[in-house]
Amino acid sequence: MEHATNDLQTDRCPRSIDCGFHTSSTENQSRLPKLLTLLFVFVVASSTWASPPNVVIILADDQSYRDFGFMGNAEVHTPNLDALAKSAARYPNGYVPMSVCRPSLATILTGLYPHQHGIHFNHPPPGLSAMRQLTGEQYRNARAITDKMVTRVPTLPRILAKHGYACLQTGKHWEGDFRTAGFTDGMTLAKPSNRLSPITGTREQVNGDWVAHGNGDAGLVIGRETMQPIDTFIEQHAGRKPFFVWYAPFLPHTPFDAPPQFHLPYANKNVPDHLRPYYAEINRFDATVGHLLSSLKQHDVDENTLIVFAADNGFRPDKVAHGRHNKRSKLSPFEDGLRTPILIRQLGKTKPAEHTNLVGTTDLLPTILSATGLSNEVTSEMPGIDLMPSARGERELPVRPAFGAIYPNDATILNSPATHVRARWIRSGRYKLILPGPVKSTIAPSLFDLQSDSLESNNLFSRDDQSEIVSKLTVLLDNWWTL
Numbered sequence: 001m002e003h004a005t006n007d008l009q010t011d012r013c014p015r016s017i018d019c020g021f022h023t024s025s026t027e028n029q030s031r032l033p034k035l036l037t038l039l040f041v042f043v044v045a046s047s048t049w050a051s052p053p054n055v056v057i058i059l060a061d062d063q064s065y066r067d068f069g070f071m072g073n074a075e076v077h078t079p080n081l082d083a084l085a086k087s088a089a090r091y092p093n094g095y096v097p098m099s100v101c102r103p104s105l106a107t108i109l110t111g112l113y114p115h116q117h118g119i120h121f122n123h124p125p126p127g128l129s130a131m132r133q134l135t136g137e138q139y140r141n142a143r144a145i146t147d148k149m150v151t152r153v154p155t156l157p158r159i160l161a162k163h164g165y166a167c168l169q170t171g172k173h174w175e176g177d178f179r180t181a182g183f184t185d186g187m188t189l190a191k192p193s194n195r196l197s198p199i200t201g202t203r204e205q206v207n208g209d210w211v212a213h214g215n216g217d218a219g220l221v222i223g224r225e226t227m228q229p230i231d232t233f234i235e236q237h238a239g240r241k242p243f244f245v246w247y248a249p250f251l252p253h254t255p256f257d258a259p260p261q262f263h264l265p266y267a268n269k270n271v272p273d274h275l276r277p278y279y280a281e282i283n284r285f286d287a288t289v290g291h292l293l294s295s296l297k298q299h300d301v302d303e304n305t306l307i308v309f310a311a312d313n314g315f316r317p318d319k320v321a322h323g324r325h326n327k328r329s330k331l332s333p334f335e336d337g338l339r340t341p342i343l344i345r346q347l348g349k350t351k352p353a354e355h356t357n358l359v360g361t362t363d364l365l366p367t368i369l370s371a372t373g374l375s376n377e378v379t380s381e382m383p384g385i386d387l388m389p390s391a392r393g394e395r396e397l398p399v400r401p402a403f404g405a406i407y408p409n410d411a412t413i414l415n416s417p418a419t420h421v422r423a424r425w426i427r428s429g430r431y432k433l434i435l436p437g438p439v440k441s442t443i444a445p446s447l448f449d450l451q452s453d454s455l456e457s458n459n460l461f462s463r464d465d466q467s468e469i470v471s472k473l474t475v476l477l478d479n480w481w482t483l
């Protein structure tokens with residue numbers, strides 16, 4: 001783990017209080033006048049009570065909304081996530097705007113839709129296949145151009161760091177070095193790691209040069225091989241300085257190589273073969289969530305830590321090629337790609353309850369800034385809302401549609417999201433409309449009634465009796481973003 005040289009060194013805790021915390025003892029206190037002791041206790045207690053919460057974002061990488069125990073899946077083994085959900089404000093109808101890693105993660109970092117932050121692709125021009133022909137230096141340069149896009153807009157870690165938070169990046173991170181997005185500490189360095197592997201994000205070009213694929217390089221071992229950087233970071237800052245942990249492990253993402261113990265819960269269950277490796281990887285991810293929550297408890301910060309959970313996009317294995325996503329999940333406009341449960345928990349503040357109105361990952365940044373007392377950093381460009389009033393049980397969620405757009409994995413040119421769009425989608429209430437174009441694709445104009453057809457198998461788009469709904473949703477979609 002590296003530490004940014006421009007890290008804010010200032011401790012938010014006033015020096016006098018900080019000294020008191022670390023040097024006070026029963027013997028010393030007994031020599032103090034009683035009034036001074038009481039004053040001291042009062043000041044320390046007030047400081048502890050008023051200290052801003054730590055923030056931990058836990059992100060599943062490639063997991064369908066329906067592959068969690070708490071979302072009703074009786075086969076998949078997710079005891080730690082289920083326990084977290086039970087104690088959290090639960091939003092089962094959450095959406096990401098685009099069903100692939102980089103644009104979705106950039107939305108969580110910025111609170112903006114991909115057409116706003118501009119990072120609507122995983123790979124910059126000329127695209128991944130063509131980039132494999134480049135030398136290592138050429139590849140690095142091609143990626144570096146888009147690494148800088150995230151510096152053009154406010155980001156959650158940059159805002160939190162400005163207000164005195166230590167901000168740790170681990171796992172998936174597509175925006176180059178962790179410092180680019182504003183983290184003060186991190187694992188991803190935008191350079192090849194020490195071995196070739198998907199789980200080090202390091203691969204070999206056609207000419208033999210090693211390159212960082214771009215999805216997190218050395219940071220991708222978090223969860224898969226170690227949790228030490230997070231444990232060390234929590235230990236370093238717990239009770240001393242507010243901290244933010246970005247935990248976005250390369251899990252349950254392929255490669256599906258979970259050790260045997262993560263297959264055991266499925267040994268006697270009737271799980272289809274194509275789901276078993278994926279379910280084992282989910283169990284493995286779940287165990288790391290348990291580790292992280294235990295670490296917070298062990299350092300006595302679980303009470304003053306806001307935990308936010310979501311998936312960056314959905315995934316469901318192809319029935320033949322088990323390591324590949326099927327056509328209706330990742331990169332698609334269907335529920336298995338776009339929908340995710342969202343969990344929000346701050347013990348003593350939020351209430352365990354389910355909120356079924358639609359929410360999105362665009363809401364996470366305003367929510368976290370609200371919980372940390374920094375709502376004044378929310379800009380008028382950010383479309384999301386603060387979910388904390390609903391999470392605290394103070395207010396019902398407003399009824400809103402969810403929107404997004406589907407783009408190809410590769411960008412052909414930069415700063416032109418509209419020319420890449422394969423389809424736009426809207427969910428409003430029980431209905432979902434998908435409108436293809438302008439880029440030619442196999443996506444058909446579609447209208448689904450998700451209340452009666454959760455698997456989106458019955459396309460109502462051409463039915464005469466549905467034309468009014470299609471018109472209404474088209475207007476809403478055009479008002480959201482006209483191409």
Ligand SMILES: [Ca+2]
Nearest residue numbers: 061062101312
């Ligand atoms: Ca992903």
